[in-house]
Amino acid sequence: MRAGTKRVRFLALAAVTALAFGTAACAEGSTDGNTTPAASAGTIKSGLKIAFLPKQVNNPYFTISDNGGKAAVAEFGGVYSETGPSDTGASAQVSYINTLSQQKTDVIVVSANDKNAICGALNEARQAGAKVVTFDADTMPSCRDLFINQATAEGIAKIQIKLISEAVGADGGEIAILSATANATNQNAWIEMMKTELGKPEYSKLKLVDTVYGDDQDQKSFTETQALLAKHPNLKGIISPTTVGVAAAARYLSGSSYKGKVQLTGLGTPNQMRAFVKDGTCKAFALWNPADLGYLAAWAAASLASGIISGKEGDKFKAGKLGEFTVGKDATVLLGDPFTFNASNIDQFNF
Amino acid sequence: MARLRAVGSWDAVVVIALVAVSIIGALAIEGVGDPRFWRFVTLEAIPIALIALPMTLIVITGEIDLSVASVLGLTCTVMGQLWVSGVTSLPLLIAISLLLGAALGAVNGLFITGFGLPSLAVTIGTLALYRGLAYVVLGDRAVANYPPEWTTAAIKPIPGTTIAWMILVVAALAVLFGLVLHATPIGRGLYAMGNNAEAAHFAGVKVGLTKFWLFVASGVMSALAGLFWTLRFASARADNGIGLELAVVAAVLLGGVSIFGGRGALLGVFAAVALLGVMRNGLQLAYVPANTLTVITGSLLIASVVGPNVVGVLRERLRSRRRRRRSTAPTVTPTT
Numbered sequence: 001m002r003a004g005t006k007r008v009r010f011l012a013l014a015a016v017t018a019l020a021f022g023t024a025a026c027a028e029g030s031t032d033g034n035t036t037p038a039a040s041a042g043t044i045k046s047g048l049k050i051a052f053l054p055k056q057v058n059n060p061y062f063t064i065s066d067n068g069g070k071a072a073v074a075e076f077g078g079v080y081s082e083t084g085p086s087d088t089g090a091s092a093q094v095s096y097i098n099t100l101s102q103q104k105t106d107v108i109v110v111s112a113n114d115k116n117a118i119c120g121a122l123n124e125a126r127q128a129g130a131k132v133v134t135f136d137a138d139t140m141p142s143c144r145d146l147f148i149n150q151a152t153a154e155g156i157a158k159i160q161i162k163l164i165s166e167a168v169g170a171d172g173g174e175i176a177i178l179s180a181t182a183n184a185t186n187q188n189a190w191i192e193m194m195k196t197e198l199g200k201p202e203y204s205k206l207k208l209v210d211t212v213y214g215d216d217q218d219q220k221s222f223t224e225t226q227a228l229l230a231k232h233p234n235l236k237g238i239i240s241p242t243t244v245g246v247a248a249a250a251r252y253l254s255g256s257s258y259k260g261k262v263q264l265t266g267l268g269t270p271n272q273m274r275a276f277v278k279d280g281t282c283k284a285f286a287l288w289n290p291a292d293l294g295y296l297a298a299w300a301a302a303s304l305a306s307g308i309i310s311g312k313e314g315d316k317f318k319a320g321k322l323g324e325f326t327v328g329k330d331a332t333v334l335l336g337d338p339f340t341f342n343a344s345n346i347d348q349f350n351f
Numbered sequence: 352m353a354r355l356r357a358v359g360s361w362d363a364v365v366v367i368a369l370v371a372v373s374i375i376g377a378l379a380i381e382g383v384g385d386p387r388f389w390r391f392v393t394l395e396a397i398p399i400a401l402i403a404l405p406m407t408l409i410v411i412t413g414e415i416d417l418s419v420a421s422v423l424g425l426t427c428t429v430m431g432q433l434w435v436s437g438v439t440s441l442p443l444l445i446a447i448s449l450l451l452g453a454a455l456g457a458v459n460g461l462f463i464t465g466f467g468l469p470s471l472a473v474t475i476g477t478l479a480l481y482r483g484l485a486y487v488v489l490g491d492r493a494v495a496n497y498p499p500e501w502t503t504a505a506i507k508p509i510p511g512t513t514i515a516w517m518i519l520v521v522a523a524l525a526v527l528f529g530l531v532l533h534a535t536p537i538g539r540g541l542y543a544m545g546n547n548a549e550a551a552h553f554a555g556v557k558v559g560l561t562k563f564w565l566f567v568a569s570g571v572m573s574a575l576a577g578l579f580w581t582l583r584f585a586s587a588r589a590d591n592g593i594g595l596e597l598a599v600v601a602a603v604l605l606g607g608v609s610i611f612g613g614r615g616a617l618l619g620v621f622a623a624v625a626l627l628g629v630m631r632n633g634l635q636l637a638y639v640p641a642n643t644l645t646v647i648t649g650s651l652l653i654a655s656v657v658g659p660n661v662v663g664v665l666r667e668r669l670r671s672r673r674r675r676r677r678s679t680a681p682t683v684t685p686t687t
Contacts, residue, residue, distance in 0.1 A: 057641050086641045089593055090493075091584050098391040099635045102382040116495035117584040120502070128387075182491030183588055213491075 045306045048078040050298055051100050053093060053110040055137065057084045059216070061243045061269065061290055062111065064351050065136065068294030069109060075320050076302050081105075088181060088216060090114035094121045101125035107301035109294075110144075111136035115185045119143040131304045135297040137186045145304055145311045147332045148297040150288045153186070156241065157193030159286045159338045160265060164237045165203055167263035167283045172205025173236030176228050178249055178266075180216040180242040190241050209235070214245045221248035229258055240266035246285060250276035270341055270349040277343050284342040288335055291351055296322055296335055361607030361662050362619030369626040376633040383633050390513035394506060394583065396628040398423070398576035398592070400521050400621065402599045403606075404528045405569040407620045410603050411532070412562055413545045413612025414463065414470035419573040420595035421481035422455045426577030428485045431494030431587025441501060448574045455481060456570020460563035470566075478596070485589040494587040505582035517579060524572075529617045537561065545612030601648065602627055605655035614663075627651070 052069050054062030066082045073080035083100065085092035090113055098121055100108050108130050112118055115138060122132050122143040135148040164175055177194070179187045191211060198206055212228055214221025221244055229235060238253075240246035246266030253259050254276050264282045269290070276282045299319035300309070309315035311331040318324050325333050341349065376383035402419045409416050426448045438444055455477070462473045506515045532538040543551035544558045552558050581587045606623035608615025627648070634644055 081638070083635070083638070084641060086645060087594070090586060090588055090590060091580075094584070095391065095395060095632065095635065098387075099632065102385060102387055102391075102636055103638075114493065114584075114586055114588070116493060117586040117588075120506070120583070120585060181590075182486075183493055183590070188491070 042308060043306065044076040044078075044302045044308070046077045048073075048076075048106045048302055048305050049104065050078050050080055050107045050109060050301050050305075051103075051105045052080070052082045052084075052294070052297075053096055053100065053108055054082070054084045055093075055111045055113050056088050056216075057082070057086055059244070060272070062136075064269065065290040065294035065297075068289075068291030069298035070294075071291075072295045072298035072320055073302075076299070078106075078298075078302060080298075088113050090117040090183065093118050097121040097125055101128045101130055105130055106305045107131045107133055109133045109135060109297050109301050110139075112139045112185065113137070114183060115139045131301065133297055133301045133304065135293055137184065141330050145331065146300055146309075146327070147330070148293065148300055149332050149334045150290075150293050151335065151338045153189040153193045155337055156190050156267070156286070157197045159340065160190070160239050160241060160267075161194055161197040161203060161206070163265040163284050163286060163340065164239050164263060165206060167265055168206065168237045170205075172203075172207070174207050174209045174232055174234050175237040175239065176210040176212065176232060176235060177208065178221060178224060178228065178238055178240040178242075178245045179211060179213050180245060182213045184216075187241060194239070206237075214240075214242070214248060216242060216244045218244055218248050221245040222252050225249040225252045229256075229262065235262055237263040237265070240264070240268075242266065243268050243272060243287075246282075247272040247276075250281050254279055254281040267338075268341075269351060270346050271351060273341070274346055277341070277346050284340055286338040286340050288338050289351070292322060293335055295320065296325065296333065300325070300333055360616075360619075361658065362616050362622065364658070364662065365606055365619045365622040365626060369622045369629065372626060372629055372633070376629060380633055380637045382636045383629075386513040388632065388636070390508065390515065392625070392628040392632050393514050393518050395632070396624050397515065397517050397521055398580055398595065399598050399602060399628075400624045401524070401572050401576040401579070402569070402595070403602050403620050403624055404524055404617070405565060405572050406599050406603050407606070407608055407615060407617055408528065408532055408541055409470075409562075409565050409569060410600075410608045410610065411541050411545045411612060411615050412565065413548065414562060414565075415474065415600070415610075416456075416459060416470065416566060416569045417474040417596050417600075418455070418459060418477035418481055419569060419576075419599060420592045421478045421485065422452055422570055422573035423577040423580060423592040423595060424485040424589060425455065425481045425488070426452055426574040427581045427587040427591040428488040428494075428589050430578065430581055432488050434497065434587075435494055445578060448578050449571050452570040452572070452574025452577070453567050454570070456567040456573075457563070459570070460566035463566065464559040464563045482589070482593070485591075489587065489589045492588075495585055497582065497585055502582050502585040505579060525617065525621060532617055541565075542613055545609075545614070547613075598627070601652045601655070605651060607655075607658075610656060623655070 050073050052066040054066060070080045083096050085096060093113055097108060097118060108125060112134055119140050122139060126132055132144040133146045133148060134144045136150060138147045177191060179191060198208055209232055210228060212224045214224045238249055240249050246268040249264055250273060253262060253264055260280055265285050267287050268285045269287060273282060273285055296319050303309045303317035309317050309327060311327060313327055313329055315327040316324055327333055382388055406416060429451055430444055430448050433444060459474055459477055462468050463470045508514055509516050540551060540556040540561060543556055548558050580591055602624040603620050604610060606620030608620060631644060
């Protein structure tokens with residue numbers, strides 16, 4: 001009887017395997033009739049399926065940028081969707097890319113958690129007919145059609161060092177960086193540029209003593225700030241070039257005895273930073289407008305899918321209320337210079 | 352009789368659920384019937400299935416290994432570091448990685464069997480320790496410049512299908528583990544020590560030694576999953592596979608293996624790995640948001656712990672009723 005049970009189990013195992021193989025074996029070559037006919041130059045096709053895939057859902061920054069994209073998609077009459085993982089693990093985005101490809105999305109607009117790990121999946125999606133636009137954080141250039149750059153690393157590094165230098169004052173002193181994850185492509189590029197910027201003679205009195213990682217988690221960023229201040233008693237300033245990090249650091253500083261003594265700047269959103277700018281914890285911070293970034297990415301995506309641009313240098317396209325943009329080197333479109341928020345202008349912004 | 356028992360068991364429930372979900376999914380959700388869907392489901396399931404094999408055996412003995420995802424991560428980073436430092440022979444990299452996995456598993460096994468510490472505590476410790484070491488090895492760097500031949504070879508489909516050939520390796524290993532568990536004295540020993548380690552010991556089962564080798568096997572399989580992971584994503588990073596141990600344990604428990612040991616079968620675990628993969632990918636295709644998916648997976652895990660127990664209680668009741676009925680009839684006393 002025991003042998004009988006065993007046989008039944010093995011048979012069932014075989015059945016499951018056969019089922020999986022059978023379904024998969026049916027057809028590889030069946031291409032859908034979704035191939036895009038060349039659109040007449042200058043017009044956006046209607047009904048384009050444009051999907052935003054942020055690094056992580058439930059992240060306020062991406063909610064804002066994706067909503068910018070949503071507004072643009074509504075303007076040109078496309079179909080908008082947003083999907084994504086709830087954690088920022090390197091490979092977490094892969095299954096969402098696969099899903100979007102199977103859903104026959106026309107353009108996947110993605111901010112990459114890892115510039116390599118999602119490459120294979122993106123290329124498979126492109127082979128299946130999707131266009132890929134990256135925004136906020138790029139992949140390897142060979143895995144996408146276009147990258148919408150929020151600001152150059154140089155522009156960001158310049159404004160961050162300028163703001164912390166102004167806040168700390170002429171005497172200078174020790175500064176530290178509170179970053180997102182240790183592997184974030186854009187964060188590391190900015191940090192490198194900040195180091196270059198600090199080498200300039202006008203910043204000779206600023207000394208970068210530490211870089212810590214809050215993983216874009218509020219609590220971890222909060223405790224990392226706490227640890228940073230305990231470790232470096234002479235710290236004069238913190239730069240946190242991430243919206244989650246700068247808000248958490250501001251919250252810690254504003255409730256501690258360091259408030260006003262240790263300066264803070266970074267990349268933040270006005271709504272998260274308003275209270276801390278008003279109570280003096282943070283004199284000024286910078287950011288591009290994330291809603292504009294998503295808006296531009298959506299227009300670029302639609303222009304790409306409609307055949308208006310192909311991604312080569314010099315291609316021009318219209319991005320609704322933002323006007324005309326030109327594709328630059330390496331199939332990159334630049335949004336513009338970062339904007340500085342301070343007590344005098346912060347109330348004009350709501351995002 | 353045999354058929355009746357199989358139908359009543361939890362593995363059968365999971366297999367039926369898998370078939371039902373696949374069919375309903377294929378009918379209701381556009382894309383589930385597509386061969387590419389199965390390619391993606393299997394690609395995702397391969398590392399989970401690899402680790403679930405030894406995990407099933409370990410949980411049957413009443414132990415657990417939570418360090419598996421960290422072993423995977425550490426293997427990825429060591430392999431990446433070796434590649435960067437000039438080890439360019441793939442067979443050598445594979446050999447070193449598997450040996451490393453064995454060593455990491457042996458450390459777990461030594462603490463658990465040598466010092467008699469609870470596996471839960473030891474492997475929570477090594478979960479943190481091995482992950483920490485992974486960050487020591489690669490820090491914030493990612494190694495991604497593997498030869499494209501390697502990375503495409505890892506996910507190459509079986510000719511004529513869309514399924515990655517690695518599934519054949521998984522299948523072969525599954526047969527091996529299945530034979531050991533269900534057809535050898537070692538396998539019977541695993542169930543025995545899961546039910547009562549002391550009794551098993553007195554019955555001549557080498558409890559400590561067997562458990563030690565199970566943890567070594569777990570390390571090796573996690574390392575193998577790490578190799579696959581590195582090549583599939585073309586990216587060795589310290590955070591590779593973070594949290595994967597939960598996916599593995601969820602599949603093992605949903606597959607009907609008792610968390611208290613002594614009960615479970617490999618078929619149910621395999622069906623559970625597939626079921627979780629099909630459900631997750633299918634629901635994703637049906638535009639179910641990530642947050643809802645997490646809630647559903649959590650609920651399934653709870654159901655998987657409660658489910659087999661309910662089924663077990665029902666079967667026990669059925670059996671005792673039958674026994675009572677039989678005992679009223681004239682009985683033949685069995686002689687042993």
